Amino acid sequence: MSALGLQTTDLTKRFGGLKATDGVSLDIAPGELHAIIGPNGAGKTTLINLLTGELRSDGGQIRIGSSDVTGKPIQQRVSLGLLRSYQITSIFDSFTVSENVCIAAMRKRGVRFAIWKPMSGDAELVGKARAIIERCRLGDVEHTVVANLAYGQRRQLEIAMALAAEPNILLLDEPMAGMSAAEGAGAIELLRSLKGQYTILLVEHDMHAVFSLADRISVLVYGKIVATGGIDEIRNHPDVRRAYLGDDEDA
Ligand SMILES: Nc1ncnc2c1ncn2[C@@H]1O[C@H](COP(=O)(O)OP(=O)(O)OP(=O)(O)O)[C@@H](O)[C@H]1O
Numbered sequence: 001m002s003a004l005g006l007q008t009t010d011l012t013k014r015f016g017g018l019k020a021t022d023g024v025s026l027d028i029a030p031g032e033l034h035a036i037i038g039p040n041g042a043g044k045t046t047l048i049n050l051l052t053g054e055l056r057s058d059g060g061q062i063r064i065g066s067s068d069v070t071g072k073p074i075q076q077r078v079s080l081g082l083l084r085s086y087q088i089t090s091i092f093d094s095f096t097v098s099e100n101v102c103i104a105a106m107r108k109r110g111v112r113f114a115i116w117k118p119m120s121g122d123a124e125l126v127g128k129a130r131a132i133i134e135r136c137r138l139g140d141v142e143h144t145v146v147a148n149l150a151y152g153q154r155r156q157l158e159i160a161m162a163l164a165a166e167p168n169i170l171l172l173d174e175p176m177a178g179m180s181a182a183e184g185a186g187a188i189e190l191l192r193s194l195k196g197q198y199t200i201l202l203v204e205h206d207m208h209a210v211f212s213l214a215d216r217i218s219v220l221v222y223g224k225i226v227a228t229g230g231i232d233e234i235r236n237h238p239d240v241r242r243a244y245l246g247d248d249e250d251a
Contacts, residue, residue: 003030003199004065004081004168006051011060013046013223020046021057022223028216030065030168033191033200035210037234038220044203047220048171051201052084053077064169081168085158085175093147097138097157100146101129104161129164136160136190152183156190169199176206188212211235 006028013021020043028034036044049055051062053074061070064080091100102125133142136156141149149157155175162170175191176184188209194200195213204210210217211231218228219240227237234240 002168003197005030005032005063006082006169006199006201007061007063008051009061009063011047011050011062012058013043013050013055014058019223021050023060024220024223024225025060026218026225026228028199028201030199031196032215033195033202033213035202035204035214035217036220037204037207037210037217042220043223044220045173046223048084048173048201048203051077051171052082081166082171083162083165083167083169084171084173085162091146091154091157091161094145096143096145097133097149097153097160098126098129098142100157101132101160101164102126104164105129105132107165132160132163135193136163137186150183152179152186155179155183156187159187159190163194167198169201170194172200172202172204174204175202176204176209184209 008026011024217234
């Protein structure tokens with residue numbers, strides 16, 4: 001699959017009297033890595049849930065490439081290549097890294113889990129899984145049972161499984177959360193290696209990761225986008241510094 005653009009126009013979601021998403025318009029180009037930052041409760045996860053179809057919007061539109069998916073079910077968005085990293089990843093703890101990536105790849109093929117075992121001899125499938133595992137820096141633990149992985153490796157596996165399903169738009173909700181500094185550095189390298197090949201919407205609190213990866217950044221505050229721009233523009237935007245980064249920010 002090739003990367004597709006992702007667009008929202010005036011997207012709105014209310015929870016009772018609260019507008020968690022308030023007229024959000026985003027235009028993310030094919031292959032762009034677009035980060036969403038904002039304080040706790042700004043509406044970042046709500047926005048991702050609207051994009052995947054887990055939540056229904058109260059107004060506005062969502063387009064994947066040229067397809068209007070507003071109000072369309074999750075599966076239709078998945079079939080257009082929109083994947084949230086954990087959404088497709090029912091990770092099997094008692095299976096190895098390789099087996100889990102094979103299962104994710106087979107789901108893409110529409111093959112049911114029940115007939116997985118005979119497929120383990122499928123050289124093409126195993127080869128594809130191995131390439132993704134290497135790419136995600138999990139080669140050393142390819143045959144390790146998932147329950148024995150370090151936390152950061154498990155998060156990398158989530159991304160590996162998303163890639164196995166051949167997305168063209170990846171939604172990543174805090175992929176660095178809970179990682180050690182070394183794990184975070186590995187995750188940044190991985191995401192950097194994906195840049196350009198997939199359209200990536202990255203929600204992340206780690207400003208070092210955001211500023212070292214994003215092509216553009218949108219800042220969400222109380223459900224509204226208060227600024228969208230390149231790294232320098234966002235880093236120096238007075239409203240952004242006040243609302244989110246703090247005036248002593250020097251990331
Ligand atoms: N299902 C819900 N019902 C009612 N209110 C909700 C619901 N989900 C989210 N909210 C509210 O919507 C607002 C946005 O929440 P959301 O989780 O999207 O923010 P966030 O930016 O992802 O926060 P964080 O950075 O802490 O994860 C918050 O005020 C939250 O309390």
